[in-house]
Structures are given as structure tokens and as C-alpha cells.
Amino acid sequence: MKFQVLDIVPHLTNPVTGRAISPDERLSQTLTAARYAEELGFDAVALGERHAGAFLSSGVTVLLGAVAATTSRVRIGTGVTVLSILDPLRVAEDYATVDQLSRGRLEIVIGKGNELRQLPMFGIKEGEQWDALAEKYALLRRLWREQDVTWEGRFRPPLQEVTSLPRPYAGAPRVWHGSATTRTSASLAAKHGDPLFSANAIQPRDNYAVLIDHYRREYAEQGHDPRFAYVGAGAGFLYLADTTQEAKQAFGPTYEQMVAHHLRPGNHTPGNEMTFRDIDSAVAAGPVLVGSPQQIAxxxxxxxxxxxxxxxxxxxxxxIPHEQQLHMLERLAAEVLPVVRRAAPTTLWSDEDPYGARPAVHGRTVADAAAEIEKTRTLTPVRAPDPHA
Structure with missing residues (x-):
């Protein structure tokens, strides 16, 4: 299994202690955690996108550009790019820029978004988000794969022979599809032969398994190679301690206050309620990772x-304090990741994965590019200017 650190950049006050930090400090923590995740050997880092509620991730491409510029190995992703409310041309331009900055390390997750308050802010009517997502993704695929694109649809003005710039670093980045409550996104992923990312954040395990099973069936029915029906899974709140009982005692009051806040009218999308209201049931059967390293594994x-x-x-x-968060990352890397990697191997991002060697599959490898630069230097050495010329 591969592992990713995801931050949707919530800007929350601790409901028990009243602890809060400034926006600039919170954004700094996001970038620090991304660098730390790379140093600790995580495979990917991702940042979410929200435009309503207590989040600082509306400018997610700006943050991803900073991550790309300050890391060198880790894959960079989104969780999620709310394509249903965005202009696909701007998405093509902005994320290709991040792809260039990261030299081909970008993969994004797209979705309709579960925050209904975002829709009217961007001119999308409730109920149209699924159609908007499908149409805009079809256009995004063309913009990343073709030049001089001519197009017409419902959710943005027509395009006439448009080439988005910059081009992606080495062919179109891989796109995952976020799935939380309906089969629609799972079907869209299967149609295009793309991987699926299950939210796995607040509902029982079986609710998400139904969507994943549906995705795999449709993926095969569409004629795609089932070896590449990759699936990602999120998680609810994380809290790691020496023992599970210690973790529940330390984090339980905060968790239960957060659940109470989420369940208030207007704070959640109908049909997407948190069903595990106390810390004991959440640890036993919910989508949280609260406990000892063994419990989390x-x-x-x-x-x-x-x-x-x-x-x-x-x-x-x-x-909680950022130093404590980073210490949990350290313990995850040292005590949890090796156990799960051994028990659940995967071909994702390996030589068997069509995108595993990106950018090699879609263009030159980094080594090829370096060799070409070195060859050019050898054939055309730099000469000092002639002072008498």
C-alpha cells in the first residue's frame, strides 16, 4: 500500500480547549507538514479545495505551487479539485503550471463537491453538479491532450481553436475521481478507466464498499484492464498515542464536540451525516484512525x-499543537506504514503502473533530460567572450 498526507486546510478552534491559530500560521503548518511527509518517506501529499465553511483552501493551486517548489520526490495531489464549479480551461492552465513546477509529480482528484453552499457561489444550481462535472471533465481531458481545441457545452462559453498553456510536463496527469455518497462519480471514473478515491470519512465501511464494488464492476464492463482499477481511501480524524485507551481519553472529548458541530442543521450535506457519535463506536467500527500504532494498522x-x-x-x-501533529507523522512512518506495506502490497506507482514512471511513459525521463543537457554541453562548450571582438 501507498500512503498520503491530506490536508483540506480546516481553520478550526478546538471545541474543548478553545485553542485557535492565525490564518498565516495555519497555512505555514500546511507547507511544513508536506515537507516533513516527504522527509519521512510518505508517497504523496495532497491538499483539498473548499469555498465555504471554516477552510483556507480556496486557493489550493497557490498552495500546491509552494509544495511543488519546496519538495523534490513526493507525489503531489488534490483531495479534491471541485471541478463541477470551476472553469476547466483555468483548471487545465493552473494545474499544468503545478505539474511543470513539480516536474511531472502531479495527480489530481476531481469531484462534484459535497458542500452545497459552494454551488450558488459559482453559478451552479443544486442538482446540476453531476452533469457539470461530467461535461467539464470531458473538456479538461481534451485540453490536456489536444491543441487547438474547439468545443461547445452548457456550463461555459464555447472555445474556438484554444491551446491551454503551459502544457503539462509530460502528457496529461492522472486524474482520480472522488466518491463519497453516490455511484455517479464511481461510474464516471469507470467510464474513463481512471482510479477511484473513496472518501471513507464519516459513514460505515459497508457504505463505501458498495461504491467501490460498483466502480470495479463497471470498470471491467467498460473493457479496461482490471489491474489498473486503483482505489484510494481517506480516513476520518487521526490521533495516535501509546495505547488506544490513552488516545480515546485524549481525543474523545474533541471528537464528540466536532460530531455535534457537524450534525447541526446547515453544517452538513443531507445524507452525509456522521453516524458514529461517540469515540468508542468510532474507534470500533467508524472511519477514524484513533488509537495505538497497532490499532491504526x-x-x-x-x-x-x-x-x-x-x-x-x-x-x-x-x-492540536503542530509539533504534536508532526510527532504523530513520525510514528506513523516508523510504526504503522511498514506493517501495512508488508501486509497489503500494491503495484500503484511501480513499474507495472502505466503512470508509475511518469514522466517516462509520457515523454522523456528525468535521466533522459539530464543526459541531453549534458550532451549539449559536451558538443557546444561555452566559450569565454573575446575581449578584442
Whole structure:
């Protein structure tokens, strides 16, 4: 299994202690955690996008550009790019810029978005988000794969022979599809032969397994190679301690206050309620990673029994001091990741994955580019200017 640190950049006050930090400090923490994740050997880092509620991730491409510029190995992704409300031409331009900055390390997750308050802000009527997502993704695919694109649709003005710039670093980046409550996104992923990312954030395990099973069936029915039906899974709140009882005692009051806040009218999308209201039930059967390293490893493998997933995402508990969050990352890297990697191997991002060697599959490898530069230097050495010329 591969592992990703995901931050949707919530800007929350701890409901128990009242602790809060400034926006600039919160954004700095996001970038620090991304660099730290790379140093600790995580495979990917991702940032979410929200335009309503207590989040600082509306300018996610700006943040991803900073991550790209300050890391060198880790894959860079989104969780999620709310394509249903965005202009696909701007998405093509902005994310290709991040792809260039990262030299081909970008993969994005697209979705309709579960925050209904975002829709009217961008002129999308409730109920249209699924159609908007499908249409805009079809256009995004063309913009990243073709030049001089001529197009007409419902959700943006027509295009006439448009080539988006910059071009992606080495062919179109891989696109995952976020799935939380309906089969629609799972079907769209299967149609295009793309991987699926299950939210796995607040509902029981079986609710997400139904969507994943639907995706795999449709993926095969569409004629795609089932070896590449990759699945990612998110998680609810993370809190790691020496023992599970210690973790529940330390984080339980905060968790239960967060659930109470989420369940208030207007704070959640109908049909997407949190069903595990106390910390004991959440640890036993919910989508949280709260407990000892052994408990967390066992929980991930319990999900893997149902999901067969290839990528596991973690989100840090941003309401607690950042030093404590980073210490949890350290312990995850040292005590959890090796156990799960051994028990649940995957071909994702390996030589068997069509995107595993990106950019090699879509263009020159980094080594090829370096060799060409070196060859050019050898053939045309730089000469000092002639002072008498």
C-alpha cells in the first residue's frame, strides 16, 4: 500500500480547549507538514479545495505551487479539485503550471463537491453538479491532450481553436475521481478507466464498499484492464498515542464536540451525516484512525479487507499543537506504514503502473533530460567572450 498526507486546510478552534491559530500560521503548518511527509518517506501529499465553511483552501493551486517548489520526490495531489464549479480551461492552465513546477509529480482528484453552499457561489444550481462535472471533465481531458481545441457545452462559453498553456510536463496527469455518497462519480471514473478515491470519512465501511464494488464492476464492463482499477481511501480524524485507551481519553472529548458541530442543521450535506457519535463506536467500527500504532494498522487492514485499496490517506488533527501533529507523522512512518506495506502490497506507482514512471511513459525521463543537457554541453562548450571582438 501507498500512503498520503491530506490536508483540506480546516481553520478550526478546538471545541474543548478553545485553542485557535492565525490564518498565516495555519497555512505555514500546511507547507511544513508536506515537507516533513516527504522527509519521512510518505508517497504523496495532497491538499483539498473548499469555498465555504471554516477552510483556507480556496486557493489550493497557490498552495500546491509552494509544495511543488519546496519538495523534490513526493507525489503531489488534490483531495479534491471541485471541478463541477470551476472553469476547466483555468483548471487545465493552473494545474499544468503545478505539474511543470513539480516536474511531472502531479495527480489530481476531481469531484462534484459535497458542500452545497459552494454551488450558488459559482453559478451552479443544486442538482446540476453531476452533469457539470461530467461535461467539464470531458473538456479538461481534451485540453490536456489536444491543441487547438474547439468545443461547445452548457456550463461555459464555447472555445474556438484554444491551446491551454503551459502544457503539462509530460502528457496529461492522472486524474482520480472522488466518491463519497453516490455511484455517479464511481461510474464516471469507470467510464474513463481512471482510479477511484473513496472518501471513507464519516459513514460505515459497508457504505463505501458498495461504491467501490460498483466502480470495479463497471470498470471491467467498460473493457479496461482490471489491474489498473486503483482505489484510494481517506480516513476520518487521526490521533495516535501509546495505547488506544490513552488516545480515546485524549481525543474523545474533541471528537464528540466536532460530531455535534457537524450534525447541526446547515453544517452538513443531507445524507452525509456522521453516524458514529461517540469515540468508542468510532474507534470500533467508524472511519477514524484513533488509537495505538497497532490499532491504526489493524484498522487500515480491516478497511483493506472490504476495499482492496492501494492508497491510504491520513489527515492530521489540526486542532492540536503542530509539533504534536508532526510527532504523530513520525510514528506513523516508523510504526504503522511498514506493517501495512508488508501486509497489503500494491503495484500503484511501480513499474507495472502505466503512470508509475511518469514522466517516462509520457515523454522523456528525468535521466533522459539530464543526459541531453549534458550532451549539449559536451558538443557546444561555452566559450569565454573575446575581449578584442
Amino acid at each position: 489493524e484498522k487500515i487492514l480491516w478497511w483493506h479487507e472490504a476495499f482492496g485499496h492501494d492508497l491510504q490517506s491520513f489527515s492530521l488533527p489540526t486542532m
